[in-house]
Amino acid sequence: MSRAKKPIGRIRPLNRPRPVRVDTNEHGMPARVRARDRWKRVEVVLDMWRIDDEWWREPISRAYYTLLLEGGGHLTIYEDLVDGRWCFQPE
Numbered sequence: 001m002s003r004a005k006k007p008i009g010r011i012r013p014l015n016r017p018r019p020v021r022v023d024t025n026e027h028g029m030p031a032r033v034r035a036r037d038r039w040k041r042v043e044v045v046l047d048m049w050r051i052d053d054e055w056w057r058e059p060i061s062r063a064y065y066t067l068l069l070e071g072g073g074h075l076t077i078y079e080d081l082v083d084g085r086w087c088f089q090p091e
Contacts, residue, residue: 017087020077030065033075035088040069064089 021034030042047066054060061081069075076089 015090017078017089020086020088022077022079022086030067030077033067033069033077035069035073035075040071040073042067043070044068046074 022030023032023039025031029045032039032041034040044067045065046068048064050061050063052059052061059082062078063081064076064078067075067077077086078089079086
């Protein structure tokens with residue numbers, strides 16, 4: 001009996017960012033996030049940081065936010081400052 005072998009050496013990306021819908025307040029900070037088909041209010045922005053990299057190739061400029069959502073859930077999202085899209089960053 002012969003078994004099919006799985007390909008060796010194939011790289012699969014982990015924690016690939018996924019698009020997420022975000023409403024911001026008057027200061028541009030996340031105020032609501034659509035998570036699992038439901039809007040959740042941001043209770044607190046726990047942390048924020050910015051990454052600007054690879055300007056010599058394809059620019060990467062992102063503002064990251066770690067959020068405490070209503071109901072107690074935590075979420076890390078970022079705004080792509082090059083194209084304006086918001087993404088959820090799985091941990």
